[in-house]
Amino acid sequence: MRRPGDGQSFAAGVRQELVRVPMGKPCCMLSEISALTQTSGHLGLRGGGRMSVSYRLEDAGVARRLFQLLKKRLGVNPTLHFTQTPQLGGRRVCVLTLSGEDAQTLLGALHMTETDEEGQTHLKRTAPRHPMTRQCCRRAFLRGAFLGAGTVTNPEKGYHFEWKAEDEHLCRQLLKLLEKCDLPAHSYLRKGSQVVYLKGAQQIADALALMGAGQSVLEMENIRIRKQLRAAAVRAANCDEHNGERMLDAGQKQAEAIRQIMLKEGLYTLPKGLRELGRLRLENPDLSLKELGEMLDPPVGKSGVNHRMRRLMEIAAKMEEKPETAE
Ligand SMILES: [Zn+2]
Numbered sequence: 001m002r003r004p005g006d007g008q009s010f011a012a013g014v015r016q017e018l019v020r021v022p023m024g025k026p027c028c029m030l031s032e033i034s035a036l037t038q039t040s041g042h043l044g045l046r047g048g049g050r051m052s053v054s055y056r057l058e059d060a061g062v063a064r065r066l067f068q069l070l071k072k073r074l075g076v077n078p079t080l081h082f083t084q085t086p087q088l089g090g091r092r093v094c095v096l097t098l099s100g101e102d103a104q105t106l107l108g109a110l111h112m113t114e115t116d117e118e119g120q121t122h123l124k125r126t127a128p129r130h131p132m133t134r135q136c137c138r139r140a141f142l143r144g145a146f147l148g149a150g151t152v153t154n155p156e157k158g159y160h161f162e163w164k165a166e167d168e169h170l171c172r173q174l175l176k177l178l179e180k181c182d183l184p185a186h187s188y189l190r191k192g193s194q195v196v197y198l199k200g201a202q203q204i205a206d207a208l209a210l211m212g213a214g215q216s217v218l219e220m221e222n223i224r225i226r227k228q229l230r231a232a233a234v235r236a237a238n239c240d241e242h243n244g245e246r247m248l249d250a251g252q253k254q255a256e257a258i259r260q261i262m263l264k265e266g267l268y269t270l271p272k273g274l275r276e277l278g279r280l281r282l283e284n285p286d287l288s289l290k291e292l293g294e295m296l297d298p299p300v301g302k303s304g305v306n307h308r309m310r311r312l313m314e315i316a317a318k319m320e321e322k323p324e325t326a327e
Contacts (some may be wrong), residue, residue: 010154014208014216018143019061021212024136031137032144034110034130036066038170039148039163043126044099051113052099053106053121056083057325062147063094068164074109098316117171127169143211145174152204155223161204162197164190171196181210248286254309255285257316264319272313273300277308 008016023029036055042076044052055078057063063080070076078096085093098106104121107113110128115121131139143165153160167172171187171194178185180197183203187196201224208217224283258278267275277300280292287295293305300308 010216010219011151012157014152014213015059015147016061017213017215018147018211019059019065021143023065023069023072024140028135028140029069030109030130031132031140032072033066033069033106034128035141035144036062036069036148037106037110037128038173039145039166042065043123044164045123049120049122050100051103051107052097052312053103054095054097054125057094057096058109059147059150060094063096065147067096067238070096070098070106074102074105076105078102085236127167132177135181138181139212141175141177142181142207145170148171152208155201155204155220158205158229159201160197161199161201161207163196165194165196168194170194178207179207183207183210200249204244217279251281251285251287254281254313257313258282261312261319270312274312277305278312281309281312 011024023032027302030198037053040055040057042054042056044054045053055063055066057066057151067078070078076098081095081097083093083095102111107123108121110130112123112125112128113121114124132141149164149166151162151164163174165174165187174196175185178198183198183206185196185198187194189195198207201220205217205220208214208220258267258281259276261270261306262282267278270278276296280295284292284295289305289309290302293300293302296305
């Protein structure tokens with residue numbers, strides 16, 4: 001299992017977990033194949049009605065899973081090769097190809113072909129028409145679509161989960177499925193593709209759980225808690241710092257005013273209570289008024305100290321108003 005900070009993206013971790021989910025019942029396997037065909041499959045038509053289907057997958061784990069699904073559910077044997085495309089920044093892409101009878105088996109299972117009276121098979125539609133009335137199949141479909149065209153933002157940075165749907169049909173199908181799973185999703189057009197997306201931590205956690213990525217849900221929850229704790233700590237620190245600065249600021253201003261009184265008139269001109277507080281403030285510009293009050297003998301409460309300090313400030317202000325007498 002991945003650890004925080006091991007360099008792997010959260011989305012890659014989710015994929016890693018999903019490719020290990022048990023393949024399930026035959027109905028679910030076909031649903032997942034259908035989703036992967038719609039998101040990553042390309043239909044090839046050659047002369048004489050020969051058909052082929054190839055899948056381009058960037059993630060080797062996803063390619064391995066699809067290979068096993070096709071083999072186990074349909075008994076077909078895809079060929080596998082790797083290619084490097086400049087479009088994907090020279091990244092290695094796995095290509096799985098089904099041709100001949102194997103391609104017909106797949107297209108037949110996905111209700112994309114029909115056979116005429118003479119036993120000839122024709123293509124009926126270009127997208128799988130696979131009914132998904134059971135919840136188990138819906139989950140498998142969402143998983144397959146995520147493996148083929150999904151991504152999720154690292155929860156440290158934000159909450160966004162999406163499936164890219166190159167055609168309108170897939171977009172509608174995903175929205176309908178999500179609605180049936182009580183996950184209202186939205187879609188928008190980006191660079192010619194529909195994007196079906198979920199927002200909000202709870203919805204994303206629900207979608208991950210639906211697809212079978214329980215470990216990722218836990219990790220997301222941990223990140224969420226860590227984030228909350230960190231935010232609370234930052235808030236507390238800011239608060240202290242802010243108050244501290246304000247306190248220091250005020251204390252220094254008071255000390256400066258008292259220094260002016262001392263220079264111009266002398267502290268001895270002040271009543272005893274004010275004089276003592278003035279001295280303490282001069283010596284301790286960084287302490288709070290409450291703390292100064294506790295240092296007085298006898299101690300004075302906060303409101304009493306406040307009152308005395310206000311009087312000291314008034315005296316200093318009046319002194320400033322008095323014009324300097326020229327010698
Ligand atoms: Zn099923």
